[in-house]
Amino acid sequence: MRFGTTFEGMSLPRELNFGTAGMRAPIGPATDQMNVTQVTRVTAGVAAWLAHKIGQERNEHPVASVCSQQGPLRVVVGYDARYGSPNFAITAAEVFAGAGFEVTLLPAPAPTQIIPWLIRFRGLDAGVQITASHNPSAYNGYKVYLADGAQLDASAEREIEAMIREVTSPIDVPRVMVRPTTDQLRRYIDDITDLIAPTQAELLRVNNERAALKVAYTSLHGVGGRAMTQALQAAGFAQIFPVLAQHYPDPLFPTVDFPNPEEPGVTDLLLGTAAEHDVDVLIALDPDADRCAIGVRTADGSHRMLRGDELGPLLATRLVPPFLGGGPAPVVVTSEVSSRLLQVIAAERGWDYQESCTGFKNLIRAATSRPGELVFAYEEANGTAPAPHLVADKDGIATALFACAWAAELKAQGLTLLDELTALHKRYGIFAGTQVAVRTSDPEGLLAALRAHPPTHLAGETIHAADLSISDGILLSGAGVRALARTSGTENKLKFYLEVHQPWTPEGANEQLERLRAEVELLVASL
Numbered sequence: 001m002r003f004g005t006t007f008e009g010m011s012l013p014r015e016l017n018f019g020t021a022g023m024r025a026p027i028g029p030a031t032d033q034m035n036v037t038q039v040t041r042v043t044a045g046v047a048a049w050l051a052h053k054i055g056q057e058r059n060e061h062p063v064a065s066v067c068s069q070q071g072p073l074r075v076v077v078g079y080d081a082r083y084g085s086p087n088f089a090i091t092a093a094e095v096f097a098g099a100g101f102e103v104t105l106l107p108a109p110a111p112t113q114i115i116p117w118l119i120r121f122r123g124l125d126a127g128v129q130i131t132a133s134h135n136p137s138a139y140n141g142y143k144v145y146l147a148d149g150a151q152l153d154a155s156a157e158r159e160i161e162a163m164i165r166e167v168t169s170p171i172d173v174p175r176v177m178v179r180p181t182t183d184q185l186r187r188y189i190d191d192i193t194d195l196i197a198p199t200q201a202e203l204l205r206v207n208n209e210r211a212a213l214k215v216a217y218t219s220l221h222g223v224g225g226r227a228m229t230q231a232l233q234a235a236g237f238a239q240i241f242p243v244l245a246q247h248y249p250d251p252l253f254p255t256v257d258f259p260n261p262e263e264p265g266v267t268d269l270l271l272g273t274a275a276e277h278d279v280d281v282l283i284a285l286d287p288d289a290d291r292c293a294i295g296v297r298t299a300d301g302s303h304r305m306l307r308g309d310e311l312g313p314l315l316a317t318r319l320v321p322p323f324l325g326g327g328p329a330p331v332v333v334t335s336e337v338s339s340r341l342l343q344v345i346a347a348e349r350g351w352d353y354q355e356s357c358t359g360f361k362n363l364i365r366a367a368t369s370r371p372g373e374l375v376f377a378y379e380e381a382n383g384t385a386p387a388p389h390l391v392a393d394k395d396g397i398a399t400a401l402f403a404c405a406w407a408a409e410l411k412a413q414g415l416t417l418l419d420e421l422t423a424l425h426k427r428y429g430i431f432a433g434t435q436v437a438v439r440t441s442d443p444e445g446l447l448a449a450l451r452a453h454p455p456t457h458l459a460g461e462t463i464h465a466a467d468l469s470i471s472d473g474i475l476l477s478g479a480g481v482r483a484l485a486r487t488s489g490t491e492n493k494l495k496f497y498l499e500v501h502q503p504w505t506p507e508g509a510n511e512q513l514e515r516l517r518a519e520v521e522l523l524v525a526s527l
Helices: 036-058 062-066 085-098 114-122 154-165 185-194 200-212 224-234 268-277 308-319 341-349 360-367 396-412 417-428 443-452 506-526
Strands: 023-026 074-079 102-105 126-130 139-146 214-218 239-242 281-285 292-297 303-305 331-335 352-356 374-379 383-385 430-439 464-467 473-478 481-487 493-502
Touching: 036 085, 036 126, 036 139, 036 154, 074 085, 074 114, 085 102, 085 126, 085 139, 114 126, 114 139, 114 185, 185 224, 185 396, 200 396, 214 224, 214 268, 224 239, 224 281, 224 396, 239 268, 268 281, 268 292, 268 303, 281 303, 281 396, 292 308, 292 396, 292 417, 308 341, 308 374, 308 383, 308 396, 308 417, 331 341, 331 360, 341 352, 341 417, 352 360, 360 374, 360 383, 396 417, 417 430, 430 506, 443 473, 443 481, 443 493, 481 506, 493 506
Parallel strands: 074 102, 074 126, 214 239, 214 281, 331 352, 331 374
Antiparallel strands: 023 139, 126 139, 281 292, 292 303, 374 383, 430 493, 464 473, 473 481, 481 493
């Protein structure tokens, strides 16, 4: 039957839809799961939309735009190492080819950020990555990038979903075999290592500094192991220690329950490797290597992982110089659920600070209406775009290289990244944060109950409740206290993003944050 049609006595079948970062769903036979049939439908819809959109831009008929005098539309298709990824990637590539596109199919599992990088590097019209990022092993997904290297925006997603529903017979969608291209990883690594390449005059000093830095890293059974190893070696870091039990791709993720560096216990093996080799910097990539968590050695010689809201503002101070005038201010972007620290830093340094909804499809486009250039973006979930001119998305490999290069320079001065973070907090105050995640079958209902009965006080402060201005959620805020609640874009849960801001009193900030967390948990239990 035609997808999207309702017959008497039958309910409308559920379908795959775009979320915060592409489509993600368990692998299975249903219409709302990842399988070859649904990947065929989705790709046919994406191809039709691209032909229509680019045909309008060229003032051509959609059919003519695919094979016009300007040449055929060109796309790249890549994939991660999850179950089904190679078959789904081949399906997508063959459907694009059957629609008349010139297709570049990557030959092996690779980091997600290679797709937006390759789009810009070759001037392609679009790209697709088959990945479920850090979701559990049962999941896979489908992520689309456009000619600017950025992910689809919400309006494009709705238009494509409408075209997908028009694909009534997936078995009749034309497919043409596509031969994989050569490996593109080396070229990507060359580009990102150039970002931290020293000048000829500094070469000897920098090489010595980097050779003295010890780095431990994990790819969490994903595709980042080979890329991270090659990137660190190419950049001159000689003492590198991978977590071998997690180094090679394994779609079962056998050593972790949930392959997300933010989850408790996920970095335990990394911390163990760091202790064994007494390293200076720790790197944890998610399975598709676009997210990166950084760890540091503490004053007592142990190690801890930095939160995304610590790493993001810290790297911004390294990568974005103060603006002294003489043109539009550089634009820095974060999400509404991230720390307010970047906003405070931006106000002092003259940056054009912007906020967006969660998801890099929104962060990257938050600067489109601004006169200045987007130079840095991050969100609290360990996602950082340190070089958006090169990769218009989060890039875990580039983030790790920038952090290691800075750490090597600091080590030569007897300092650490943690010293820099401490100096930041002494200047701007302590911004301590955490999350409370509530798994529920009805997150929207729980959010509605919170709207109906917001608290009047939290952590000793009078609270004001307001709906978020740019996304569906609620903000509970008071003097130095912030609790933002929103439903997850990829899972059935309601998430609270908590933050307290105090002057330089780490112990007091942590005590108030713990009080805020406990009171939010009691609040949720009462709804």
